[in-house]
Amino acid sequence: MKTVAALVSTSFLALAAGTFSSSAIALDAEAAKALAEQNNCMQCHGLRKDKDGPSFLSTADKYRGKANAVDEVVKHLTSGRKIKLADGTQENHKIAKTIPPNDAAQLKNLAQYILSIQAK
């Protein structure tokens, strides 16, 4: 019984922490759009339309309701991981640049923006 209570309380805490971390900073959509534009994200990603890469909406759908969504998207933006293009070839994803470099707040804000896209 004790273990169950501990488990419940830990998961509650984790959930609370997750919610807290993703909503700690209010989303600044204008700043996120500017950063996306600056990094030419929209060359390959549509907001709601798949291009060479998936749309922001499909990324949002993929992560909807997941606690680690923001961190996962930030990782995607910053690690240059291998991606599969629409034509099946693979290459490393561009690493998003911020001014000043690797500014966690700006990257998080962009990730939150991507995750906030809803179907029309």
Added chain:
Amino acid sequence: MGNQESGKGRFWVALRRPSAKYSLFSLLAIGFIGGLVFWGGFNTALEATNRQEFCIGCHEMKDNVYEEYKYSIHYSNRTGVKAYCSDCHVPKDWTNKLIRKVKASYEVWGKITGKIDTKEKFEAHRLEMAEREWARMQASNSIECRNCHSFEAMSAELQKKLPYKKHMEAKAEGKTCIDCHKGIAHRLPKGYKKPGADEEE
């Protein structure tokens, strides 16, 4: 009054009268050397205004755009090739350089009158200033970018596939660098909206 006029008259007469004292050679030599010194001096002064130290002599440049440029790939990179302010913002050919310099005197006027002397004021005018510069680059077919970069020199093997594809599409469509590459050395202005962004949604 009459005296002054006759003084002026004498000056013109003296100027137009062939020299009896100096040889044609010495006159030509003095003219030639004088011309060299004047031209050299003028160009040296013009070049001096192209130096980074001159550009960031104004705090408006130093505290805003220069700070951002310091983090860009054109400032610091793997191979150590650097593009200074004037490499992107001042045409290389003489006529256009001179035109740009004359236009820049309006910017000096802005500096004197304090139009953008605080960060807030600079930000308030940033979009308008950036749009003016983008229009200039568009009109010149991004010549300052192309002084170093060219579609022809992009290697299909060495450039990433997707950017290569985009670049070749852009080449076929006759696009110019600045069409896609805005805000590469400085922050994009707040309120900037890419043309046709709504349709893309």
